[in-house]
Every structure is written in structure tokens, then in C-alpha cells.
Amino acid sequence: MRGRPRSRHACSGMTYQYLILTAYTGMMNGPRGEGYRLTTEVVGPLPIINHFVGRLRLDEVIAARMPANRTTGVGHAKCISLLLRNILLAREPIYGLPEWAGPFRPSLLGLTREQVITLNDDKIGRSLDRLFDADRASLATEIVVRAIRGFDLELDQIHNDSTTVTVHGEYKAATGRKKRGKETVKITFGKNKDHRSDLKQILWVLTVTADGAVPVRYEALDGNTSDSPTHIETWEAIRALAGRPDFVYVSDSKLCVKETLTHIDSRGGLFVTVLPRSRKEDRLFREHVQTHSISWEEVDRKPNPRHPHGSEDVWRMVESPIPAADGYRLVWLWNSLMAERDEEARKSMIERAILAVEQLETRLRSPRTRLRSREKVEAAAEAAIGQAARRWVGFKVREEDEAKFKQEKRGRPGPSTKFKRIVRKRFHVDWTVDEDNIIYDSRSDGMFPLLTNCRDLPLKEVLGKYKFQPRIEKRHEQLKTVYAVAPVLLKNEDRVEALLFVYFLALLVESLIEREVRQSMKRRGIKSIPLYYESRPCEAPTTDKILGVFERVEVHHLARAGTFVQTFQPELTERQRFLIELAGVPEEAYRV
Secondary structure, X not given: OOOOOOOOOOOOOOOHHHXXXXXXXXXXXXXXXXXXXXXXXXXXXXXXHHHHHHHHOXXXXXXXXXXXXXXXXXXXXXXXXXXXXXXXXXXXXXXXXXXXXXXXXXXXXXXXXXXXXXXXXXXXXXXXXXXXXXXXXXXXXXXXXXXXHHOOOOOOEEEEEEXXXXXXXXXXXXXXXXXXXXXXXXXXXXXXXXXXXXXXXXXXXXXXXXXXXXXXXXXXXXXXXXXXXXXXXXXXXXXXXXXXXXXXXXXXXXXXXXXXXXXXXXXXXXEEEEOOOOOHHXXXXXXXXXXXXXXXXXXXXXXXXXXXXXXOEEEEEEEOOOOOOOOOEEEEEEEHHHHHHXXXXXXXXXXXXXXXXXXXXXXXXXXXXXXXXXHHHHHHHHXXXXXXXXXXXXXXXXXXXXXXEEEOOOOOOOOOOOEEEEEEEEEEEEEEEOHHHHHHXXXXXXXXXXXXXXXXXXXXXXXXXXHOHHHHHHHHHHHHOOOOOOOXXXXXXXXXXXXXXXXXXXXXXHHHHHHHHHHHHHXXXXXXXXXXXXXXXXXXXXXXXXXXXXXXXXXXXXXXOOEEEEEEOOOOOHHHHHHHHHHOOOHHHHOO
């Protein structure tokens, strides 16, 4: 496993008290070496992480489900707990864990100084093997149930989405084979959402609550798996967690499959999903708006979050005049910012297509062109315009005769030299713009349909449930950027699966920290806290930013001639005290 460290823990500048102490100990150092010695251990954000891990009893649950080491040293469960903390704080490669753990106070990692010294990548790898062998499904369920009960998570609304985890390495043996009696994931090529078709992947499916976007389920599936068949199993798993079926299940258009919707609806479940563009109801409505006036209802209006002084963010909705074929409720949405983006995207595609056709014409004018037939020119023009812009940009191929004279016989030309006239066809291409199609499509800019069986839900509430969907995409972004899940390079696929389980735990812990702080801010009426550089305000603090404030917290130990003299506990700043108060972490947690 490789990865770029997110941050490095460095020794912070000492307080005035420590500076005086350092000067004093320097004066006391004598020729016999009997002076004072000051040692430093990093505390960092570990007390915060340990507080939330403790509320979940995460370390104990993992230890109970994993076999103990037969040899002395660091147990498998402790290795997994160490890896979890590393992912949350620094994301060092496995072979770098001993060096990363070295500066920390060992007790905060659940280790002794001797155990830290004995750490190596082989031990972590073997611990991942043991985690793969464990019953990870029931282990995840137990931990999630503890999170639901311990943090009063609401399961009224659930969001599901998938992404791909790109894997570096060939993994030729990762064909879905069985290892030690268990099936393994197939690491293979597929529709890569990172736009890396040259690399293999695993499909990562995540399910979160609308209450803080807290992960409650994940799946690591074969790299070429389609999203559609996964929803029934996910819905049944959430129904078992919630103990009831009447929660609202929200997902993208891949949920809109007749079998899946029937399964949820017939069992008392509720859903909200995007109707695919391939459904005829979409086409019929876009035809309807060409000749009919739509009675839109404005359901939301606020300033543009990215450009406060620009266009407003306006949402309008209407019950579809064209019913859904399967009998469910169909509503249409229009968004002002989305309409602007649709228009700009169309203009951009048209401009690129026109430029590509003009560049093709330049090639055709060259005497060295190899496009000598109409079929080749037409194929090149279609490729230049592209599939996306073909609806608005067309082309016409023109022919012209190009006469060329060549002497009949070789040699120096003279007064009696005879020439023959050779006529060749040269092709030209001109672009055209279909104004009718542009006007037709512009009338439905910013519009898209939602399909739901929540028949009595007001339009504004339907919109509210759909608008939370980007929060799960934010969790995917954190997985790939903040916690750097890729590139993944491990010995075998079972270790990759085990590592992804640890990443699920990391997302669970960080989301609970984030939720606790944001809820405390809401209860106290606090709109923002100074987390950004230059103490700029942050309205929606993330765990990454919160933990970063504690990066330089340290504890110092004074000894003389090998004998302990005094411990100088961490001195928290006002901002640090305020943050742990919001997170519900007692200040005593930093008395180490």
C-alpha cells in the first residue's frame, strides 16, 4: 500500500515556561553528564479519536472478533486499530507505520514503547489477513448498531451511491477465486469513475444516513459490477438495521429499475430517484414544454453559494402532466443555476465541434492529406463533431476538381514537350448549425424528473430529500482525497478487501466527529468557527480541519540522570478547548 502522507507531526515551539526550562537545563549540564534531559511525545488529535472510538467500543469489538497472536508482541486487533488511527491522521504507507507511530505517546495508540519498536509491515499485512478471515459483515453490523444507539442516529432517510477505487498493480490472481474458504473480490477493468480506463478497479458502494451523512453500510464488489443489482440487498440490510421498512431510500437513476422499485414499494418502503433520460416519459415532457406553458411552483430561492452577487439559486417544481408508466409519482424540477450550466455546456460543445471541423478543413487543404474519398472525409467529420454535439452541429462535404498538368515523358521540358491534364477530386467540409434543435433543447434547460412513491409528500420536501444526495458524494471525495484510498498496492486481493473495511471504519469515525461538532454549533446558535488559515470562518467544519488544529499538541517529560523528575502536560489554546467542548470530549482526555 502506498500513499502520500496528508500531514507530518512536527515538534511545536515550546511555551515560555519550556524555553526557560531548556536554558536552565543547559546550564546544569556538567562534565559528568548529570544534567537534565527533556523528552517530547506527540499527543496530537489522538485523545479526540480515542474518545469516539471508545464510545463505539471499537477496539474491544475488533479484538473480540479477531484471533490473538500466538507469539508475543502486537496483537492483530491492535495492528488494525493502529492502522485506523493512521488513516484518520496521516495516511502513511504500511511500511512507514513504525516511523509514524514513533513520536506519539505509545499509550494513546494502545501500545508500549517496546511494541512500537517491533512494528513492521509484515505484522500489519498478517493482521489484514486475519481481518479478511473474520466475519466482517457481522462485525460491521455490530459497530454500526453501536453507532446508531450511542449517537442516536436517525434512519428516516438513507442515501446510496457508488464510486470506483482504482487499484495500482496487475493482481492477475484476483479473479474472484476463493481463499481460505471465502470468496474474494474480482479486481478488473470496468467503467472507471476516475477516468482511468488503463487501471483496474473495485466498485465501492456506500450507504449513509441523512442525519450527518454517517456511513451505515458499504460493499466492495467486483470492478465490473453494475450498480443496479446492488440496491435490493442494500435496502434489505438497512431495513434490518432500522427494524422497519418505511424509511426513504434515495439514490441516482440506477435505482430506477422496475424490479427494484417494485421490491421496495411492495414491502412498504419509500424511494426517491432520478428518472433516466432513456425513459419515454422524459422525452414526452420535453416535447410537451415546446407548446405548453408549465405552471411551475417556486419551492426554494437563495443566493448563489459560489457567486453571492450573481444569479440566484432558484428551484421550481411541478407535478408531471404526463404520468409515469409504472404508476409512481413523477415530478419535474427546474433549477436556475443548472439551466445556466446547460446553456454554457451546449455553447462550449458547439464551439469545440466547429473548431474541430475547421481544423479538419485545414487538413483537407494540405497537399499531403490522405483523406481522398468521400467516405473517409465524412467519417473524419463525424469524429470531429463528436456524439454529444451532433444534435446541434452538422457538416456538408463539397467536391471540387483540381487540375494538374504533367509532362508525358521524362526529361527536361522544352518547346515541343507535351503535357497531359490530370484531374483529381479534392474534398472540403463546411460546418452547419441546427438552430431549430438549439431552440428546442434550450426550452428544457435546467429540467430533470424525479420518480417517487411518496405520494403525499409536499414538493419542497421531495426536493429536500433529493438535495442531500451530494453529501454522500462528499464522502466519496474524502475517501479518495483526504484519506487517499488509492493508489492501493498490496500483496493480494484479500488484504485489499480488509483494508477497505478499515477505511469504512475511518469514514464512520470521522463522520461522527463532524456530526457531533456541527450539532453542537447548531444547538448553540454558532454559525461558524475560525478553522481556515488566517482564522477565517468555517460554517461547515470537517473532521480533517478539526483534527488539524490539534496537530502540534505535545507532552514533555523532564528527567535527570535517568530519573524522572516532572511531566509537563499539554497546554491547549482557547480554540482547541472550544473545539473539544463542541465535540463533547472532556479536557481531562488531554491529561496524559
